[in-house]
Amino acid sequence: MILKVKGVSKSFGSQQVLKPITFEVGEGERICILGPSGCGKSTLLQMIAGLQRIDTGEVEMAGAIVERGKHYIPPENRPINMVFQDYALWPHMNVKQNMEYGMKRRKLNVHDRASTLDQLQSLLKLEGLLDRLPAQLSGGQQQRVGIARALATEPKLLLMDEPLSNLDVKLRTDMRGELARLLGELSIATLYVTHDRMEAFTVADRILILRDGTIDQLGTPRELFERPASPWVAQLMGYHNRLEARLSQNGPPAAIVSGSLIVGNLMGTDHGDGRAIIMIHPESIEICSSDEALQEGNLLKVTVMQTIYEGNRWRVIAETADQQPIHLFHHCSVDAGSEWRIRLLPEQTMIYAESSMLAT
Structure with a gap:
C-alpha cells in the first residue's frame, strides 16, 4: 500500500x-x-x-x-x-x-x-x-x-x-x-x-x-x-425522492407507503420500531399505462402538482395520497391535478430501516 x-x-x-x-x-x-x-x-x-x-x-x-x-x-x-x-x-x-x-x-x-x-x-x-x-x-x-x-x-x-x-x-x-x-x-x-x-x-x-x-x-x-x-449517501448519488414508510412484516423485503406495498432492497438489519425511508432516483419511476404494468405491483397513486421543462424531458412533481412529494421524468407536459399510477422499479428502490435512519 x-x-x-x-x-x-x-x-x-x-x-x-x-x-x-x-x-x-x-x-x-x-x-x-x-x-x-x-x-x-x-x-x-x-x-x-x-x-x-x-x-x-x-x-x-x-x-x-x-x-x-x-x-x-x-x-x-x-x-x-x-x-x-x-x-x-x-x-x-x-x-x-x-x-x-x-x-x-x-x-x-x-x-x-x-x-x-x-x-x-x-x-x-x-x-x-x-x-x-x-x-x-x-x-x-x-x-x-x-x-x-x-x-x-x-x-x-x-x-x-x-x-x-x-x-x-x-x-x-x-x-x-x-x-x-x-x-x-x-x-x-x-x-x-x-x-x-x-x-x-x-x-x-x-x-x-x-x-x-x-x-x-x-x-x-x-x-x-x-x-x-x-x-444521505443515496441522496448524494442522485436518489432525490425520499418517502417515509412503514416496514412490511410479511413476505419479501418491502415497505408500505400510502397503503401501497413497495418491494425493494432492504438496507440494515435492525428494524427498530418499523419506521423506514424509501429512496429512489427519478429515472427509476415508470408511468403505468398498460394492464401488464399494473399487474407487476410496486404501484403508487399520485396527483400531479407541477411540470418543469428541462430541455429533452419534463420533470413531473407529484404528490402521494399522504401528501409526500415525488419527482419523476416524462416526455411531455401534463396537466396539474391529473392523477396517475406510477411504478417504482424494485431493483432500484432502496428501503432503509430504523438503524440506517440515524445516518440521515
Missing part, C-alpha cells in the same frame, strides 16, 4: 473536524474524497500532506511511518506532491521555471531535468507554452502546468484539492475527462478531493464519502450508486 491512514482525527479547539478515520490507498489507485463543504475533506488532505498535524492515529506512506505521536516528517520529506485549488503557480516564473522548481530543489542534474520536461510537456500538451507566465495562460493551461509541476518530482502519492473548482462549467466537464485519462496513463496513486459527484465518478477507482468528519461509505462508483449505505 502507498498510503495507510489509521485512526486519524483532528480538532480545532472544541470542534472536532475529523473523527478517527481509517483507510488505505493502493499503488496506482485513484480515490476521490467526496462530500459537502465543511465536512473535513481538505483538512484530511492537508494532514496527509503534513500541512496540518494530526491529533491521534498514524499516517504511513510507502511502508514508512510519516506521523505518529511526536514522530513527524515534514511535507518536503514525504513522497508526495500536491495540486491546489488555485494551482499555486509562481506568478513571476514562466511555465518552464515553475515545472523545474521542485526538480532543482531536489538537485536533479540538467540532463534529467530536460528529459522530464520533454516528457511532461508532451504528456500534458504544453508545447509552445514553456516561456509564458501563468497570467498569460488559460485556466485549463494553468491546471495542466500545476499537475506537471507536481509530477516532475515523481511522487509516490499525488494529492489534489478540488483542482477543477476554478474552471467554468464547460471547461470543467472537458478537463475531468482529460484528467481521468492522464491519471490512468500515469498509474500514480492519487487522493482527490471534490464535492462534485460526476467528477468523482469520472476520476475515481473508489470513492470515500465523508460527512461530519467521518466515513459514511467507501466503495467503487457502481457500489455507491447501486447500494448506497444510508439515505
Whole structure:
C-alpha cells in the first residue's frame, strides 16, 4: 500500500473536524474524497500532506511511518506532491521555471531535468507554452502546468484539492475527462478531493464519502450508486425522492407507503420500531399505462402538482395520497391535478430501516 491512514482525527479547539478515520490507498489507485463543504475533506488532505498535524492515529506512506505521536516528517520529506485549488503557480516564473522548481530543489542534474520536461510537456500538451507566465495562460493551461509541476518530482502519492473548482462549467466537464485519462496513463496513486459527484465518478477507482468528519461509505462508483449505505449517501448519488414508510412484516423485503406495498432492497438489519425511508432516483419511476404494468405491483397513486421543462424531458412533481412529494421524468407536459399510477422499479428502490435512519 502507498498510503495507510489509521485512526486519524483532528480538532480545532472544541470542534472536532475529523473523527478517527481509517483507510488505505493502493499503488496506482485513484480515490476521490467526496462530500459537502465543511465536512473535513481538505483538512484530511492537508494532514496527509503534513500541512496540518494530526491529533491521534498514524499516517504511513510507502511502508514508512510519516506521523505518529511526536514522530513527524515534514511535507518536503514525504513522497508526495500536491495540486491546489488555485494551482499555486509562481506568478513571476514562466511555465518552464515553475515545472523545474521542485526538480532543482531536489538537485536533479540538467540532463534529467530536460528529459522530464520533454516528457511532461508532451504528456500534458504544453508545447509552445514553456516561456509564458501563468497570467498569460488559460485556466485549463494553468491546471495542466500545476499537475506537471507536481509530477516532475515523481511522487509516490499525488494529492489534489478540488483542482477543477476554478474552471467554468464547460471547461470543467472537458478537463475531468482529460484528467481521468492522464491519471490512468500515469498509474500514480492519487487522493482527490471534490464535492462534485460526476467528477468523482469520472476520476475515481473508489470513492470515500465523508460527512461530519467521518466515513459514511467507501466503495467503487457502481457500489455507491447501486447500494448506497444510508439515505444521505443515496441522496448524494442522485436518489432525490425520499418517502417515509412503514416496514412490511410479511413476505419479501418491502415497505408500505400510502397503503401501497413497495418491494425493494432492504438496507440494515435492525428494524427498530418499523419506521423506514424509501429512496429512489427519478429515472427509476415508470408511468403505468398498460394492464401488464399494473399487474407487476410496486404501484403508487399520485396527483400531479407541477411540470418543469428541462430541455429533452419534463420533470413531473407529484404528490402521494399522504401528501409526500415525488419527482419523476416524462416526455411531455401534463396537466396539474391529473392523477396517475406510477411504478417504482424494485431493483432500484432502496428501503432503509430504523438503524440506517440515524445516518440521515
